[in-house]
Amino acid sequence: MKKLTPQQTKVLNCIRDSINKTGFPPTRAEICSELGFSSPNSAETHLRALEKKKYIEIRAGSSRGINILENSQSLRQNENKVPVIGLVAAGSPTLASENIERKLTIDQGMFKKNVDYFLKVKGMSMLDAGILEDDLIAVHKTDKVKNGDLAVMRVNDEVTLKYFYKKNNLLELRPANNDFKSIFVDLEKDDVVLEGLGIGLIRKN
Amino acid sequence: MKKLTPQQTKVLNCIRDSINKTGFPPTRAEICSELGFSSPNSAETHLRALEKKKYIEIRAGSSRGINILENSQSLRQNENKVPVIGLVAAGSPTLASENIERKLTIDQGMFKKNVDYFLKVKGMSMLDAGILEDDLIAVHKTDKVKNGDLAVMRVNDEVTLKYFYKKNNLLELRPANNDFKSIFVDLEKDDVVLEGLGIGLIRKN
DNA sequence: TAATATACTGTATAAATATATAGTATATTG
DNA sequence: CAATATACTATATATTTATACAGTATATTA
Numbered sequence: 001m002k003k004l005t006p007q008q009t010k011v012l013n014c015i016r017d018s019i020n021k022t023g024f025p026p027t028r029a030e031i032c033s034e035l036g037f038s039s040p041n042s043a044e045t046h047l048r049a050l051e052k053k054k055y056i057e058i059r060a061g062s063s064r065g066i067n068i069l070e071n072s073q074s075l076r077q078n079e080n081k082v083p084v085i086g087l088v089a090a091g092s093p094t095l096a097s098e099n100i101e102r103k104l105t106i107d108q109g110m111f112k113k114n115v116d117y118f119l120k121v122k123g124m125s126m127l128d129a130g131i132l133e134d135d136l137i138a139v140h141k142t143d144k145v146k147n148g149d150l151a152v153m154r155v156n157d158e159v160t161l162k163y164f165y166k167k168n169n170l171l172e173l174r175p176a177n178n179d180f181k182s183i184f185v186d187l188e189k190d191d192v193v194l195e196g197l198g199i200g201l202i203r204k205n
Numbered sequence: 206m207k208k209l210t211p212q213q214t215k216v217l218n219c220i221r222d223s224i225n226k227t228g229f230p231p232t233r234a235e236i237c238s239e240l241g242f243s244s245p246n247s248a249e250t251h252l253r254a255l256e257k258k259k260y261i262e263i264r265a266g267s268s269r270g271i272n273i274l275e276n277s278q279s280l281r282q283n284e285n286k287v288p289v290i291g292l293v294a295a296g297s298p299t300l301a302s303e304n305i306e307r308k309l310t311i312d313q314g315m316f317k318k319n320v321d322y323f324l325k326v327k328g329m330s331m332l333d334a335g336i337l338e339d340d341l342i343a344v345h346k347t348d349k350v351k352n353g354d355l356a357v358m359r360v361n362d363e364v365t366l367k368y369f370y371k372k373n374n375l376l377e378l379r380p381a382n383n384d385f386k387s388i389f390v391d392l393e394k395d396d397v398v399l400e401g402l403g404i405g406l407i408r409k410n
Numbered sequence: 411t412a413a414t415a416t417a418c419t420g421t422a423t424a425a426a427t428a429t430a431t432a433g434t435a436t437a438t439t440g
Numbered sequence: 441c442a443a444t445a446t447a448c449t450a451t452a453t454a455t456t457t458a459t460a461c462a463g464t465a466t467a468t469t470a
Binding site: 005007008039040046049062063 | 446450
């Protein structure tokens with residue numbers, strides 16, 4: 001399965017959204033108005049790219065003739081049991097079974113990226129970002145992070161959720177609450193690992 | 206739910222078959238060739254009958270603009286597909302199709318109670334409760350509410366999310382943001398309906 | 411018994427739609 | 441460094457498609 005570009009992913013999601021909302025796939029024009037293109041050919045070429053990469057089928061001559069190919073991989077990913085991580089014991093990998101509180105069944109199409117686990121929030125350091133204690137942060141494992149991202153970091157064997165800001169060799173892990181102070185990490189000295197990015201949140205009242 | 210005639214059932218199954226096989230609904234002409242009709246109007250009138258009996262929706266002017274309404278009797282396991290409500294048009298029921306932005310597949314065991322729909326949050330009036338704009342509030346339809354509950358109320362045909370406080374005939378709808386003021390409702394004068402309770406939240410970053 | 415619903419054929423057409431062609435520009439790859 | 445992929449705008453058009461209109465016939469309902 002070839003990887004999609006960000007724009008191609010947008011188009012594929014646009015098709016999914018249309019089917020979910022209306023019951024049928026979009027026209028080229030509808031894709032354009034949804035994504036802000038001004039030429040039908042923009043949609044057309046993206047569709048042909050998705051077809052080439054086997055994400056969709058296009059039936060020639062048919063209006064809305066788009067079929068999303070749900071192959072075995074995506075079907076298996078579609079409904080998924082995702083672990084909920086409570087407190088992480090020192091020295092153990094985040095996803096070690098002793099850290100798994102329980103599992104949540106979710107549709108992997110719910111968030112923009114794949115959810116690898118949910119992290120249960122401790123404390124109120126991210127209050128101003130609308131993140132409260134016991135909220136579940138949907139975490140996508142990745143090593144790609146940019147400044148301002150909501151990051152799950154492991155600093156000296158402790159897992160923390162903060163905003164990520166890097167400048168040269170100095171890493172700032174910034175909270176979203178005036179009562180808390182940033183954690184500064186010297187990337188040359190300290191032991192720090194990016195666990196993943198916070199791509200969503202689930203709260204149970 | 207009105208009963209279908211044998212021919213109408215055939216047409217509905219023909220639509221289902223098309224969606225299952227191709228991924229999109231059929232055209233009038235395709236229904237005709239599938240069922241042996243020789244006039245597109247045969248399909249058209251059957252579709253209008255199905256629409257009238259609320260088995261399908263037809264979007265005017267759209268090719269293949271047929272949407273099968275999966276209700277209680279549905280064959281599929283759509284009980285997991287929960288509608289997402291964006292802006293609610295004045296005068297329309299909250300769950301009217303024009304208000305449904307799309308649908309989310311969730312496990313109904315995710316929250317403590319059954320989720321009837323998700324309400325997309327407008328504005329920042331619940332900021333201090335960790336509820337931000339565009340968050341999806343999981344709403345459980347009920348008429349049981351107590352003071353302090355997070356309630357989805359309809360006041361004078363406008364839907365709002367606030368904390369519920371009632372004292373005699375005076376209802377206070379309290380925001381969670383100092384920049385906003387409570388809405389006070391005289392239960393004898395004003396038109397107010399409890400739509401449901403906020404039992405959870407989903408956020409996509 | 412008249413009105414309405416069902417179940418079709420047949421024809422016509424405005425509008426919706428897919429799709430080709432002609433460009434421009436940038437990024438990535440062999 | 442040339443070839444290819446990506447990401448668009450802009451215009452044109454043949455085909456697809458929804459939908460209206462004109463009929464015929466039978467069954468069901470008020």
